[in-house]
Amino acid sequence: MMELVKTGADNHEMVINMGPQHPSTHGVLRLELVLDGELIKEVRPNIGYLHRCFEKYAEELQDYAKVIPYTDRMDYVSAMNQEHGYVIAIERLLELEVPERVEYARVILVELQRIASHLLGIGAFGLDLGAFSPFLYLFTEREKILDIFEKNSGARLLYNYFAVAGLMRPLQDDFKGDVADFVTSFRPKIKELEDLLSYNRIFVKRTANIGVLPAKVALNYAASGPVLRGSGVAWDLRKNDPYSIYDRFDFDIPVGTGEMGTVGDCWDRYHVRVLEMEQSLRIIEQALEGMPDEGDVMAAIPKRIRPKDGELYVRTESPRGELGYFISSDKSAAPFRIKARAPSFVHLSMLPAISKGALIADVVAIVGSIDIVLGEVDR
Amino acid sequence: MNETLSSMPFLPALLLHAAIPLTIILVYALVAIWAERKVAGFIQDRLGPMRVGGWHGWAQSIADLLKLIQKEDIIPADASRFWFKFAPFMMFAASYAAFAVIPFSSGYIGSMVNIGVFYLLAVTSVLTLSVIMGGWASNNKWSLLGAMRSAAQMVSYEVPTIATVLTVVLVAGSLNLMEITELQSGNDTLGFLPNWLIFQNPFLITAFIMFFISILAESHRVPFDLPESESELVAGYQTEYSGMRWAMFMLAEYADMLLLSLLGATLFFGGWNSPFGDFLAGPFWGFFWFMLKGLVLVFVMMWIRWTLPRYRVDQLMAICWNILIPLSFVNLVLAALWEMIF
Numbered sequence: 001m002m003e004l005v006k007t008g009a010d011n012h013e014m015v016i017n018m019g020p021q022h023p024s025t026h027g028v029l030r031l032e033l034v035l036d037g038e039l040i041k042e043v044r045p046n047i048g049y050l051h052r053c054f055e056k057y058a059e060e061l062q063d064y065a066k067v068i069p070y071t072d073r074m075d076y077v078s079a080m081n082q083e084h085g086y087v088i089a090i091e092r093l094l095e096l097e098v099p100e101r102v103e104y105a106r107v108i109l110v111e112l113q114r115i116a117s118h119l120l121g122i123g124a125f126g127l128d129l130g131a132f133s134p135f136l137y138l139f140t141e142r143e144k145i146l147d148i149f150e151k152n153s154g155a156r157l158l159y160n161y162f163a164v165a166g167l168m169r170p171l172q173d174d175f176k177g178d179v180a181d182f183v184t185s186f187r188p189k190i191k192e193l194e195d196l197l198s199y200n201r202i203f204v205k206r207t208a209n210i211g212v213l214p215a216k217v218a219l220n221y222a223a224s225g226p227v228l229r230g231s232g233v234a235w236d237l238r239k240n241d242p243y244s245i246y247d248r249f250d251f252d253i254p255v256g257t258g259e260m261g262t263v264g265d266c267w268d269r270y271h272v273r274v275l276e277m278e279q280s281l282r283i284i285e286q287a288l289e290g291m292p293d294e295g296d297v298m299a300a301i302p303k304r305i306r307p308k309d310g311e312l313y314v315r316t317e318s319p320r321g322e323l324g325y326f327i328s329s330d331k332s333a334a335p336f337r338i339k340a341r342a343p344s345f346v347h348l349s350m351l352p353a354i355s356k357g358a359l360i361a362d363v364v365a366i367v368g369s370i371d372i373v374l375g376e377v378d379r
Numbered sequence: 380m381n382e383t384l385s386s387m388p389f390l391p392a393l394l395l396h397a398a399i400p401l402t403i404i405l406v407y408a409l410v411a412i413w414a415e416r417k418v419a420g421f422i423q424d425r426l427g428p429m430r431v432g433g434w435h436g437w438a439q440s441i442a443d444l445l446k447l448i449q450k451e452d453i454i455p456a457d458a459s460r461f462w463f464k465f466a467p468f469m470m471f472a473a474s475y476a477a478f479a480v481i482p483f484s485s486g487y488i489g490s491m492v493n494i495g496v497f498y499l500l501a502v503t504s505v506l507t508l509s510v511i512m513g514g515w516a517s518n519n520k521w522s523l524l525g526a527m528r529s530a531a532q533m534v535s536y537e538v539p540t541i542a543t544v545l546t547v548v549l550v551a552g553s554l555n556l557m558e559i560t561e562l563q564s565g566n567d568t569l570g571f572l573p574n575w576l577i578f579q580n581p582f583l584i585t586a587f588i589m590f591f592i593s594i595l596a597e598s599h600r601v602p603f604d605l606p607e608s609e610s611e612l613v614a615g616y617q618t619e620y621s622g623m624r625w626a627m628f629m630l631a632e633y634a635d636m637l638l639l640s641l642l643g644a645t646l647f648f649g650g651w652n653s654p655f656g657d658f659l660a661g662p663f664w665g666f667f668w669f670m671l672k673g674l675v676l677v678f679v680m681m682w683i684r685w686t687l688p689r690y691r692v693d694q695l696m697a698i699c700w701n702i703l704i705p706l707s708f709v710n711l712v713l714a715a716l717w718e719m720i721f
Contacts, residue, residue, distance in 0.1 A: 016520045022613060038524065038692060130601060130689025136423040202602055202688045360524070360612070361691045 012036050020049050024128045024364045027374030029348075031363070038359045043352045047345075047377050054379040058338040064090050064305040065164055067338065072158040074340060075376040077120055080113035080149075081318040083162035088243055089314035089325040093307040096165040101295035103245045105171055106162065107287045108179055109149070111280040115186070116145040117319035118273045125270055125368035126197050129206050134197045141189055148178050164305065166298030176288055183281050183288075190278055198271060207270060208261030211354045211366035215264065221350045225321025225343050226276065227370050230256040230269030237317040244316075249286045251279045266369035273371070306333055320344050320371060340379060344372040396489050400478035408633045409440040415681050422685040450622035458619065459516040466513030467620065467627035473505035474634040481641050482557040483669060484651045486662030495556040496548060499642065500541055503597070506635060507533040513628070514616030525615025528605045528692055535699040536596040536603075542707035543590040546714045547646040550580055556642075560650030573656070575649040582714035587647045589707050591676070594639040596695070599632065601684040605692050636677055644672035 019030040028049035034042040054074060058067045071086045072079040084106055091098060119142040123135035146156045152172050153161035161168050172178075197203055213223070218231040228235055236253045238246040254275035256268030311328035321343025328337040347370045355363050387395070413428065416439065420427025432438025454463055480495035482488040492498055507530050514526020551559045565574045572578045577587055596603035605615075612618070617628050644650060649672075651665030659668070690698070 014520060016524075038528075126688065130604070131687065132419070133423045133685050136425065140424060197688075200688060202690060205694055206688060206691055359691060359693065 013041060018360075018363070019046075025367060026124060026372055029367070029372070029374055029377070031351075031367075033360065033363065035360070038361075040355055040358050040360065040363060043355050043363065045348055045351055047348065047374070050374045050378040052375075052379065055337070055339055058335055060334075062334045064307070064333075064335060067335070068162065068164075069158065069160045071340075072160060073375060074342065074379055075117075075318065075320065075323075075344070075373045076157060077373050078113050078117040078319045079158050080109050080161065081117075081316065081323065083159070084110050084244070085314060085316035085318065085323045085325055087162045087164055088316060089312065089327050090164050090305065090307075092314060093310070093312055093327060093329060094164070094301070094305065096301060097299060098165050099296050099299055101292045102166055102297055102299075104287050104291035105167060105175070105297070107244060107246070107249075108284050108291070109152075109161070111283050111287070112145050112148065112179065112182070114280050114319045115277050116142045118277050119145075121319070121371040122193070122197075122270065122273055125365075125371070126203070128364045128368040129203060131197060131200070131203065134193065137189075137196070138193070141186055144182050144185070148175075148182065151175075151178065163298065165301045166296070170297050176291065176293075179284060180288055183284055187278075187281060190274065193274060198274060204260050204267060206361070207267040207365055207369065208265055210261075210266045210362050211358065211369060212262045213264040213269075213350065213354050217350070217353060218264065221353070222346050223321065223343075223350065224346070225317065225319070226272045227269055227321060227343075227347050227350075229253065230272045230369075231264035232256050232258075232268075237315055237322060241315065243314070246283075248290065249283045251282050254279065266365050269369040269371075304333055306331060315341070318343060320373065320376070321347065342376040342379060344370075344374075344376040345379075348372050348377055396479075399483075399487065400481070400489060401475065403483070404475060404478065404630070404634045404637065407637055408630050409444070411633050411637070411677065412440045412443070412629075413437065414678075415684075418678065418681045419685045422682070444626065447622055447626045452624065453619075453621045455518055455619050457518045459518065462512050462516035463619075464624070466509045466516060467624045467631070469512065470506055470509035471627050471631040471634065473502055473509060474631050474638055477502045477638050478634075480556055481638070482560050482645065482650055484662045484665035485561075486665070488557050491557060492555070494554045496544055496554045496559075499556075499638075500537070500544065503635070503638070504533070504537060506631070509631075510616050513620070517616070517619035519619050521613045522616050522618045525612045525618070528612070529599065529616060531692075532596055532599075532603065532605060532695060532699075535696060536593045536703075539589055539699065539703040539707045540593040540597060542704070542711055543586045543593065544642075544646065546583060546586040546707075546711045547576055549711065549715055550576060550583060550718060556645050556650070560645055560652065563649040564652050566656040573649055573652065573654050575647065575652070577647040580714055580717050582710050582717055583647065585710050586707070586714065587643070589703055589710065590643060590647070591679075592703065594643065595680060595683065596699070598636045598639055598680070600636070600680050602687045602690050603695055604684075604689060605695060636680060637673060640676035640680070641669070641673040643676050644669060648672045 014035045016033045016035055017030060018033055019025040020028040025031065030046040030049065032044040032046060033040060052073065054070055057070055061067055068083055068086060071082040075082050119138040123138035126134045149159060150156045152175060153159040153169065213227070213231050215231040215233050218228050218233065224235065232255050234253045234255050237243070239253060254272050256263050256272055258268060260267045307329040309329065309331050311326065313324055313326045315322050315324040322341065323343060324341035326339040326341070327335055330336040351366065355366050358366065417427040428436030428439035430436055431442045454460055477499045479489035480492060480499050510529045511526045514522040548554055551562055553559050563574050563576055566572065567574055577583050617625060620628060651669040653660045653664060653668050
């Protein structure tokens with residue numbers, strides 16, 4: 001007992017639990033912080049509060065198509081992207097042809113979802129740093145995207161809209177007009193966001209040179225998406241390993257340049273997302289032009305999906321990074337194994353490495369800048 | 380009104396003197412909390428409370444107050460019970476007591492003491508004590524962190540506040556807030572401007588800017604709301620408080636905001652003096668002008684709150700010790716030189 005008291009007196013460290021009910025851990029993440037005053041000595045992320053046995057369910061469902069609504073629930077902020085990766089995997093497994101109109105519609109939906117997801121990510125990041133109003137401005141824009149989704153799929157968050165080799169429901173007649181309207185109305189808002197938040201002095205002070213993630217460390221941890229691009233590595237699966245019809249579009253890969261501080265700091269990761277929204281708009285515009293007005297939204301597919309023996313890994317660029325599905329099939333109607341590779345999980349594992357020596361407020365900024373979704377971390 | 384009061388027996392006069400600022404604070408707090416939500420709503424492109432009471436949700440704060448009164452009074456198991464209960468009252472008492480020296484109009488001041496400014500600054504520093512008391516007694520690490528932050532912040536920012544207030548005192552030559560206000564009557568500056576102190580000396584303009592930044596920090600408003608920054612420290616020193624005890628903290632904070640704004644209005648903007656000379660002057664209109672000036676400053680605080688992000692704790696300290704304190708003292712000397720020369 002005496003020993004314990006003594007170590008306590010000599011030791012200035014304090015262990016504090018941040019989460020799972022903390023307001024800025026973006027869900028049910030628990031961080032064990034070892035603090036010396038407000039200085040972080042160590043961060044230990046604890047996960048598993050939202051574990052829903054995705055892989056086991058996928059095996060038990062006895063049908064490949066039934067897994068699609070489950071993929072929605074992994075990263076519930078970008079459900080379209082999760083579905084997209086999964087249906088592409090099934091289509092490759094079955095070697096199915098997807099109608100042209102569907103491919104274009106999917107790209108538009110997925111890019112809209114990317115913007116919606118970035119809007120939420122950026123808004124919540126600002127909220128973490130105390131900027132309340134930009135969050136609501138961005139939510140207004142996100143709402144418009146969700147309205148388009150609702151009109152076509154019937155749902156606002158978890159859509160269950162993509163089907164194997166098609167879409168669950170036909171697109172509404174004014175789909176193209178709605179999207180075009182959104183694109184024109186949204187463009188000036190990016191400029192507004194840049195003025196309001198990106199170059200705000202306090203915001204820059206809070207994010208520049210904080211949580212620096214060097215490119216080497218990022219690559220060693222297998223980071224991807226905006227987190228990797230924020231560290232200055234131009235790696236985007238839509239360009240580097242094109243899937244769907246992404247090879248037809250012309251767009252740039254924004255990377256972190258260290259404009260406000262060091263390459264790979266929180267500001268860079270944040271700003272890559274802002275620039276990506278503009279690139280998504282470009283893709284949407286091109287897709288709207290190329291999209292055929294007529295056509296089926298569903299290809300003829302076998303009634304029961306029974307792929308051949310084999311396994312494959314399909315990776316797509318979700319708003320958070322490389323979203324991979326590994327599927328192993330054994331000729332039966334049920335997948336032998338489905339494993340999802342979630343970018344958030346990988347990025348969360350870097351947290352201890354990049355937040356050593358930071359302050360509590362910086363940890364909040366770092367967690368916000370890597371933009372994790374706990375549903376995807378735990379699956 | 381002071382004359383009427385002084386002719387009354389001691390006890391009723393005392394109670395009346397205590398009741399007037401209390402009424403003002405309570406009514407103001409109800410209005411300010413509603414207004415804060417409306418301001419936030421309009422800034423964020425939404426409506427804010429719209430339902431309770433009919434017209435633009437005017438009864439929202441009353442409904443909230445009723446709700447808070449009915450709430451269970453939770454005290455954490457390992458908290459230090461006495462101090463935990465005592466802290467909110469002490470905090471409110473501190474900001475309430477400071478209203479005694481505020482000259483609400485030419486006819487009413489709670490206590491006509493010669494060292495009003497000094498008394499006000501001394502009494503409000505008790506707020507720090509109650510914040511630490513509440514945070515430490517909660518036996519919660521987040522509360523403790525919040526309390527430590529707030530102690531550091533308030534102690535640091537008291538220095539520039541006092542330095543800028545001293546600048547005013549130096550120009551006005553008095554510590555009595557009533558006398559400082561009376562000095563600012565009339566509209567002679569440059570022929571048309573009111574004789575407010577802010578127009579009397581260029582270094583008082585800079586002093587006011589620094590004073591305003593300091594009172595933002597003193598009253599824990601964004602961008603200096605670190606003691607209760609919800610995204611970092613949950614709710615800072617208030618984390619374990621609920622129901623009426625929490626409401627007391629809230630009330631004290633709004634009262635503090637008003638107090639410091641009214642102090643600013645008295646020191647720099649002529650207190651209860653009408654901006655138009657004799658037009659709409661007199662004790663009643665004096666009260667109106669005084670509250671208006673104070674509420675404009677309160678509105679600016681709200682406006683800033685819903686616009687800016689928050690500083691980090693070390694940046695906050697750096698701003699105070701590296702910039703505000705040296706500048707405010709240099710400003711004090713320059714203002715003194717200006718007074719000497721002109």
